[in-house]
Amino acid sequence: MDVNKILVDLREERQQIEEAIITLERLARGRGRRRGRPPAWLSAAMTRGRGRPAGSKNGRAGAKNAAA
Numbered sequence: 001m002d003v004n005k006i007l008v009d010l011r012e013e014r015q016q017i018e019e020a021i022i023t024l025e026r027l028a029r030g031r032g033r034r035r036g037r038p039p040a041w042l043s044a045a046m047t048r049g050r051g052r053p054a055g056s057k058n059g060r061a062g063a064k065n066a067a068a
Contacts, residue, residue, distance in 0.1 A: 038046075052058065
């Protein structure tokens with residue numbers, strides 16, 4: 001086995017691990033709101049109906065009490 005080749009491989013692997021650690025530290029540190037328009041896939045995933053679902057009992061009970 002060539003010791004120099006093993007050292008080169010280990011140094012490359014160490015560099016990749018250090019980059020992964022830096023990336024994970026950035027993710028852990030910055031979870032605040034981002035500025036700008038979100039990507040299309042993210043805005044499609046976040047779209048959902050707002051308010052009370054149709055047929056909700058709480059919405060009808062409130063309407064009857066308000067009318068009486």
